[in-house]
Amino acid sequence: MPTMNLTQTMVMGLIQVVAVLILIFVMVPLLTFAERKVIGYIQVRLGATRTAGGHVGITGALNRGMWAMGKVPMLSILRGLPVFVADILKLILKEDIIPAKAERSVFTLAPIISVLAAFGVFSAIAFYPGALFTFPARFPIVGGLPFMGFISDVNVGVLYILALSSVGVYGIVLGAWASNSKYPLLGGLRSAAQIISYEVPLTLSLLTPVLLAGSLNFKDLSVRLSTGADMHWLAIFPLFVGFFVYTTCGFAETNRTPFDLPEAETELVAGFHTEYSGMKFGFFYLAEYTNMIVVSCFASAFFLGGYYLLPFGLQRFIPASVPFLGQPSILFFFLKVFTILFAFLWVRATVPRYRYDQLMDVGWKYLLPLTLVNLFAAALIRFAF
Amino acid sequence: MEHLLVTIGRDMFAIFGVLALCGGIFMVAAKSAVHSVLGFLFTMLCVAGCFLSLDAEFLGMAQILVYAGGIVVLFLFVVMLVELSKYKEKGVFQLQTRSAVVAVVIGAAVFIGVFRNLLFGVASSEALVLRPELAQGLNVAQQNAQAVSRGLFSDYLLPFEILSVILLVALVGAVVLAKRERV
Numbered sequence: 001m002p003t004m005n006l007t008q009t010m011v012m013g014l015i016q017v018v019a020v021l022i023l024i025f026v027m028v029p030l031l032t033f034a035e036r037k038v039i040g041y042i043q044v045r046l047g048a049t050r051t052a053g054g055h056v057g058i059t060g061a062l063n064r065g066m067w068a069m070g071k072v073p074m075l076s077i078l079r080g081l082p083v084f085v086a087d088i089l090k091l092i093l094k095e096d097i098i099p100a101k102a103e104r105s106v107f108t109l110a111p112i113i114s115v116l117a118a119f120g121v122f123s124a125i126a127f128y129p130g131a132l133f134t135f136p137a138r139f140p141i142v143g144g145l146p147f148m149g150f151i152s153d154v155n156v157g158v159l160y161i162l163a164l165s166s167v168g169v170y171g172i173v174l175g176a177w178a179s180n181s182k183y184p185l186l187g188g189l190r191s192a193a194q195i196i197s198y199e200v201p202l203t204l205s206l207l208t209p210v211l212l213a214g215s216l217n218f219k220d221l222s223v224r225l226s227t228g229a230d231m232h233w234l235a236i237f238p239l240f241v242g243f244f245v246y247t248t249c250g251f252a253e254t255n256r257t258p259f260d261l262p263e264a265e266t267e268l269v270a271g272f273h274t275e276y277s278g279m280k281f282g283f284f285y286l287a288e289y290t291n292m293i294v295v296s297c298f299a300s301a302f303f304l305g306g307y308y309l310l311p312f313g314l315q316r317f318i319p320a321s322v323p324f325l326g327q328p329s330i331l332f333f334f335l336k337v338f339t340i341l342f343a344f345l346w347v348r349a350t351v352p353r354y355r356y357d358q359l360m361d362v363g364w365k366y367l368l369p370l371t372l373v374n375l376f377a378a379a380l381i382r383f384a385f
Numbered sequence: 386m387e388h389l390l391v392t393i394g395r396d397m398f399a400i401f402g403v404l405a406l407c408g409g410i411f412m413v414a415a416k417s418a419v420h421s422v423l424g425f426l427f428t429m430l431c432v433a434g435c436f437l438s439l440d441a442e443f444l445g446m447a448q449i450l451v452y453a454g455g456i457v458v459l460f461l462f463v464v465m466l467v468e469l470s471k472y473k474e475k476g477v478f479q480l481q482t483r484s485a486v487v488a489v490v491i492g493a494a495v496f497i498g499v500f501r502n503l504l505f506g507v508a509s510s511e512a513l514v515l516r517p518e519l520a521q522g523l524n525v526a527q528q529n530a531q532a533v534s535r536g537l538f539s540d541y542l543l544p545f546e547i548l549s550v551i552l553l554v555a556l557v558g559a560v561v562l563a564k565r566e567r568v
Binding site (some may be wrong): 154195 | 446529
């Protein structure tokens, strides 16, 4: 990499940050759209899979024509799009209410903390281990500089991401407390207990790949795990168990079904964000979906092989000389991320919510011992071979 | 460039230190208990910033992970549940003031007694004193985490283990107290 002066470093940093922000702001709305459609198809919800615009104007004429032909108008991939657009417009345009008895400062601070913690995590996530492309020399400041697949190369990246996501819980707890209302408080308490409980197995399950590969740097760890460099083939078993535990805890950390007790709407109205409306609610929404993307990035980077094709260190059977399949690619990474995101939606559509005591049982009595045994097994493999 | 980074690092340490103190003062002075916890959280994050500006990124991240992510959340959890106004009326806090002052004075005396050499003596110029053959391993450590673990698990293993036993004692004590109340 050519050495950069201060201006170049800052401009490049800015460009990379903006690129990742654009990525987030494209992926999150698409994810909500996908969620409506996937759940619509699985649970036969008609609105999300059929809505296709009105009966007036040019599109209306098209729609009427297609209805007349006995077909559902518009391409099936675009059906439900009006609902999605209306959803986003509602979020942005809705009146922003702060309840009279709420603690104003903390009430405003809470969604900010949530979003900051969720977005900050991306500065250490590597979407690709090297340079994606190089700016042509004709660009004024950044000419000849590589556009890397990550914002910064933190050498304790995994810890950084875990630390920031553990700060995200304050958004929920403080928002719940500041609302000064019963249901949010109950939701917030549930959330605090749940996230603290599941953070233990989550962190321990991530220790398995860290132990096996011996690095805390996001891209180093991912590359070492997927190419299986100096890793015994037995390591695939602890990695597989680790993947299972990590995704389960990831579901709990992001408050997704079957662990969505903080916002169990049949019991708690809407949980911790009952009193929130408008874009403040939108921020919580944004943070939740961003966290889903983060969990997917983690799972795909550390367990599913990251930038390489095959998961769990199986990549060593494809020599690096094979043109496309043997090389790292950002496509493979996003393929895995989208697969896990789809699993998120799939589980939400099929698995019912846990009861509170069951939730705690699963966390403390099953997942925690399982991860400890798993970690011990990983240590044994590392020690013996 | 290099020069600028070095000065920024030094200045950042001072800035984060002052901010941490401000957070601490806010924590003591705040009327609402939740605001106190927020001040505490801010202080913890600033201390992590101090570590980061000293190139101790592992310690900084561990600070956020353990304190901000775990312990302060538990504080918040308790503070939200307990109605502190009830205790204010009973004057529990006022009763404790005298003994608290005594405890603080004793604590400060012990702290200065233990760390006098480290703070004002010759030892303050050396960050970590290891056996020479271990110090060599420390120098080749490429990552912060490696350096810390080599220090902890080689020369300082016994103090480290004793510390964890103390933590365990606190844990067991908490369980015993909670159980006794319920019966």
